[in-house]
Amino acid sequence: MLFTFFAYDRSEHLKVLVVTTFYMLTSIFLADMLIKSRLRLDNYSFQMLFIWTFANLVLLFLFFIFDFKPGKGDFSGVFHDRNVFAITTLLVIGFSISFRKSKFSIFEQYIFSANLFICFGMVIASKSITGLLGMLVICFLYSFKLTLTKRLWIFLFVFISLLCLLVTDNPISERLVRFGIALFGDTDSLRNSESAYLRVFLIKTGIEIAKDNILFGVGLNNASQLFNWPGREFGSFLHNNYLDILTSGGIPLFIVYYTPLLYAWSWLIKNRKKVKNLLSKRNYDLWEFSFISLSLKFVYDLTWTSYFEFFLVVTVTFSVYSVFYLKSQLRSALIEHRQATHF
Structure with missing residues (x-):
């Protein structure tokens, strides 16, 4: 006040x-x-992840197949903005991993892992730089729960994925290059609408x-x-x-x-x-x-x-x-x- x-x-x-x-x-x-x-939050983390993934995957399908475009033109799931969607999805991932049950059947383990990969894929599809930064944070922090060998494999996978994003022609690499230009101060070469x-x-x-x-x-x-x-x-x-x-x-x-x-x-x-x-x-x-x-x-x-x-x-x-x-x-x-x- x-x-x-x-x-x-x-x-x-x-x-x-x-x-x-x-x-x-x-x-x-x-x-x-x-x-x-x-x-018992661990009893609901799996269901929360599955419902979130399914709902937004349907919207992703409509986005690519039927040209369903949200108000701002980028995929943003159930939200109005891709950054809000990306951040929320990462928090859902964090909640699901942190409160996951101690014991999973093999089938549940596969479903859980598939939902995690789909969520990460949807964050990438949103082209949110905020989401990409958050993905790196989550991968880095949760990797300490794993053995050193698995941790190295994850870091190698993330490094190769980022390298592929940068060297291939795709909307995300284009955004990263444009942001790199902006960070190094050459804003005159950018459109004032981007x-x-x-x-x-x-x-x-x-x-x-x-x-x-x-x-x-x-x-x-x-x-x-x-x-x-x-x-x-x-x-x-x-x-x-x-x-x-x-x-x-x-x-x-x-x-x-x-x-x-x-x-x-x-x-x-x-x-x-x-x-x-x-x-x-x-x-x-x-x-x-x-x-x-x-x-x-x-x-x-x-x-x-x-x-x-x-x-x-x-x-x-x-x-x-x-x-x-x-x-x-x-x-x-x-x-x-x-x-x-x-x-």
């Missing part, structure tokens, strides 16, 4: 504030219900707005009203959560928003062995998903504004809430362990 007085458009600021507050309170309620209910040019433009614009309003920002979702897209008569959110938070409320809001996330992420790293050795498998599953979810967030926040996407708010809130739950469980377990050792 404090930043309302400094908002460029107070009505827009208050509208976004009400919506995001509702998202956060709803997410806290859901997190508390799911965690404290002792619900994604690579716009990303650089939005980053530069966001930095300028943040520098001019570093203490209190310009209000939630107000940065879009301070500039126009090249060749258009309207602006946009900055497609970068770090910049959107910084321009919305300056340094104070940036600290308030990201400090709990950094604290939760660092606590998870520091206490992984304790959670694994002293707590139940369900609690370690919570640890694993929370770590994956927060790691992904720090990556996709570089290329997407996530604070007003409901499912992304839910997963991040669930992860932070899990940390405080695990902290209390670990404290109780350590007390019991000391008492048992003492006697």
Whole structure:
């Protein structure tokens, strides 16, 4: 509420504030219900992955076979935007792997693996650079659950896949090349309507707005009203959560928003062995998903504004809430362990 007085458009600021507050309170309620209910999440992870894969695979079939085009022209599954689809799909993958059952039949194992590969394929089909970055993060983090030999095979597979994407003529390699041109500063050779040019433009614009309003920002979702897209008569959110938070409320809001996330992420790293050795498998599953979810967030926040996407708010809130739950469980377990050792 404090930043309302400094908002460029107070009505827009208050509208976004009400919506995001509702998202956060709803997410806290859901997190508390799911965690404290002792619900066996591993019983539902397989079904969740299968339903998600099937629903979006049908849309992918319609996209390629019957020329079904979403509003923005790219495959985006059940969502309006390919980045939201790619991020959500990666989170579904993370949830399914983290909470998978300990014992699978051979048939279930094949179905599970097939669904994972299909989901990765759909992320690639979306041509989302955010999705590709997230895939690398997931492959890297989950590879540590495997033996060294399997880990090397995965890294080799990812390397060969990326190499094929880069050296063959396909829409993804074209996007990667264009983004490479943008990153190295040669934006004059890009069309001002293509994604690579716009990303650089939005980053530069966001930095300028943040520098001019570093203490209190310009209000939630107000940065879009301070500039126009090249060749258009309207602006946009900055497609970068770090910049959107910084321009919305300056340094104070940036600290308030990201400090709990950094604290939760660092606590998870520091206490992984304790959670694994002293707590139940369900609690370690919570640890694993929370770590994956927060790691992904720090990556996709570089290329997407996530604070007003409901499912992304839910997963991040669930992860932070899990940390405080695990902290209390670990404290109780350590007390019991000391008492048992003492006697």
